[in-house]
Amino acid sequence: MAYRYDHDLEFLRSVPNESLNDLVNLFKEKANLTQGLSMNDKYKRYYPDHQKYIERIMEEIQLFGGNSFSNLFRLNKGVLYREILCDVCDKMKVNYSKYADVKQIEQDLLIKILDDHISKLGPRELEEFLKELDLVDKTETAISYNPQAANAILQTAIKAGGFKSYVIILKTVNMIWKFLFGRGLSLVTNATIARIIGIYSGPVGWAITGAWTAVDLASPAYRITIPMCLLITKLRIESQQNN
Template identity: 35%
Template structure:
């Protein structure tokens, strides 16, 4: 794998995630174990073995996942010029952002670009929502804006980080997993967080379907890079909110020492995610 700054940051993300959370990346890379022409049989076998047994999911597999994503991120000419190392994750995310029509600055971080990609998908989904769907979505996410500024508030939530960003990223990653590998994400310790996200399933699913069809028609590399970037965005946000607490009504609390909800006053539960 390449060892650029963002590539090493991605390796750190994978090291902090549970094996089951990384399985979708393996499925995207290996076409759910069916193999791809540009994927060596050796790499395929190693990744499938890691998928089947967590004891095979060592740091070598984390690096192999990144290496293969990097390889799919560049065409053969670029790979040849760069001694077969593929392209950096930063370049891959920037390319995916361009593909989906998300505007990013030249200095944007990978996290910023990932969130911009999610915001663009949500923006497309918004057009397919009924007024009732929009109302239910914003109420679920505790977004108070009304009228023409509501979409702007939702898109801001997608890009600013925090629990609302996690909700939107998770809904998109889950919809894409269902579209490509035929099943949603295994949320595990996150299961409680996902309650109520059904309000996003329909419209977000439609937008993701349209995104996937566009990527699928564009060439084999995008069939790997687009879903991988979105899954990595989900993994990044999962780590970011691991110390958040939540009240029984689903209100997130940024204060790690909070004992009562700042929104409704209910007693606060344990952090949303627990290390196991």
């Protein structure tokens, strides 16, 4: 295998090592059929200085985009990130355009995950949901929210980018990490971010957890590619926040 230049992954070269920990751990803990990354010489020599073997990490991303059979017909090369993301969106039944910018497709994936399950919340729970994400005034009372209104607020915040968009993806990915792996993201070194994430015992947690009860994760590939795409979405927004 060799890394195929991928415009949509190149931003990872500027991501700090500690921010790459969850991505590396995902491959180490869940991709145990290949052990490709942990057997790499640069990994063995430089871990946890992930930037010293960042191309090997990006190669691992591409590797899990295709199964071993199809990789043989790609001259032992993996799949570009856009193709992986579109496959995940198809799996999650996301309404998206495959010709859109990758950032837009990632936003559509995030919106779908949240939208699928806010429809199951009542008006009071929707209000709590939006307040927990800091999308409405927490001092407001006696406001009736419905799923359509909540979805419109979410879409506006996510597509606007900036810090609120970052908070939404951060909380979403953190909850999914807890659901899938039994722990949150590796963010304890940042007190501000840890405070933003919170405990997740309310409607946000219920909605996001519910997203995964309806998804067939029996396939080893999807157990990696779905959380992987969400984590890359989080890293992309995070890198833009830091620029």
